[in-house]
Amino acid sequence: xxxxxxxHVNIRATSLEETRDFYAEVLGLEDGFRPPFxxxxxxxxxxxxxxxxxxxxxxxxxxxTNPDGMGKGLDHFAMWGSGLAxxxxxxxxHGVEYHKRLAGGGAVIQVFFLDPNGVQIxxxxxxxxxxxxxxxFDGEILE
Amino acid sequence: xxxxxxxHVNIRATSLEETRDFYAEVLGLEDGFRPPFxxxxxxxxxxxxxxxxxxxxxxxxxxxTNPDGMGKGLDHFAMWGSGLAxxxxxxxxHGVEYHKRLAGGGAVIQVFFLDPNGVQIxxxxxxxxxxxxxxxFDGEILE
Numbered sequence: 001x002x003x004x005x006x007x008h009v010n011i012r013a014t015s016l017e018e019t020r021d022f023y024a025e026v027l028g029l030e031d032g033f034r035p036p037f038x039x040x041x042x043x044x045x046x047x048x049x050x051x052x053x054x055x056x057x058x059x060x061x062x063x064x065t066n067p068d069g070m071g072k073g074l075d076h077f078a079m080w081g082s083g084l085a086x087x088x089x090x091x092x093x094h095g096v097e098y099h100k101r102l103a104g105g106g107a108v109i110q111v112f113f114l115d116p117n118g119v120q121i122x123x124x125x126x127x128x129x130x131x132x133x134x135x136x137f138d139g140e141i142l143e
Numbered sequence: 144x145x146x147x148x149x150x151h152v153n154i155r156a157t158s159l160e161e162t163r164d165f166y167a168e169v170l171g172l173e174d175g176f177r178p179p180f181x182x183x184x185x186x187x188x189x190x191x192x193x194x195x196x197x198x199x200x201x202x203x204x205x206x207x208t209n210p211d212g213m214g215k216g217l218d219h220f221a222m223w224g225s226g227l228a229x230x231x232x233x234x235x236x237h238g239v240e241y242h243k244r245l246a247g248g249g250a251v252i253q254v255f256f257l258d259p260n261g262v263q264i265x266x267x268x269x270x271x272x273x274x275x276x277x278x279x280f281d282g283e284i285l286e
Contacts, residue, residue: 004170006149006194009220011262018259026237027147027222027264051149051222074217074262077152079170079194094169116161119154119217121170 004081007124008043010053012075016040019054035104038142053078076112076120084109084125084132101140102127109137147224150267151186153196155218159183162197178247181285196221219255219263227252227268227275244283245270252280 013019020042023029029044029052043050055075081087091098091113098113109125109132127133134141156162163185166172172187172195186193198218224230234241234256241256252268252275270276277284 004172004189004194006151006189006192008149009152011258011260013260015259022259026233026239027266029147046147046149046222049149051147073260074220077217077220079189090169096169115154116158116165117154117156117216123170 003083004079004123007049007078007080008051008053009077010055010075010122012057012073013054014057016042016054016056020044023052023054035107037104076122078122078124080124082125082129084111084130087111087123099140101142102134102137103142106134109139146226147222147266150192150221150223151194151196152220153198153218153265155200155216156197157200159185159197159199163187166195166197178250180247219265221265221267223267225268225272227254227273230254230266242283244285245277245280246285249277252282 011019020031023044024031029046031042032045032050034041034043034050039056041056042054044052044054088098088100088111091111096113098111100109100111102108103110106127109127109130111123111125113121115121127137154162163174166187167174172189174185175188175193177184177186177193182199184199185197187195187197231241231243231254234254239256241254243252243254245251246253249270252270252273254266254268256264258264270280
């Protein structure tokens with residue numbers, strides 16, 4: 001039985017502000033708290049869930065959903081859950097390569113990997129609930 | 144205040160079965176109920192939420208998330224809410240073109256449109272809650 005729930009989708013935007021305003025004005029989402037990340041961006045909330053994450057284009061980024069390319073469009077989706085060690089063991093058993101990092105000022109452990117169609121998946125875990133601190137974390141630390 | 148919540152992401156798969164098995168075996172999601180649609184596919188559940196919808200490639204479909212293209216990858220994301228008439232008025236006020244249809248054997252009214260980055264958004268509404276029947280619906284009916 002999965003502990004996961006859908007948390008957000010991440011969109012690479014040609015204009016961060018235009019995209020923020022679209023989700024606010026057209027869908028009534030609220031521009032809210034975003035923990036520290038190196039990139040600028042916005043988290044748009046439906047109730048207490050930050051359902052849309054808006055990120056900037058990055059140099060050399062690849063075409064996303066939009067067939068016109070230019071690196072914009074749906075970048076990844078994210079689910080949150082618990083049981084990091086067990087999940088990593090499952091990924092390793094299935095030969096799925098992953099990248100893990102501590103991000104958001106230490107607020108979240110993120111695990112990134114691809115599905116069979118090249119879709120990027122993010123799994124998020126609460127470091128404290130997983131018994132992990134900045135000192136004991138053995139992956140990338142995003143400052 | 145938005146009534147929406149994130150409902151699912153839709154993935155175009157090179158192999159429906161390989162993709163189903165990936166989400167079942169690697170993430171522990173469950174292959175569950177899917178209402179009638181013309182295309183084959185799978186809905187993968189986390190608890191009672193069908194968080195991953197798997198659809199086949201379609202002839203002429205466009206590149207999605209995967210930069211290798213071939214029509215596979217993240218196709219759209221979906222939120223569910225209430226207040227169809229009000230939402231359509233907002234879309235029209237902002238000049239956002241949309242397509243609406245009754246789908247899933249009459250179980251859902253779907254409204255599709257693009258964000259400023261070309262990301263396809265689906266909004267889902269319960270026909271009964273919106274006071275709409277098959278006879279009074281004035282959009283496409285997907286049989």
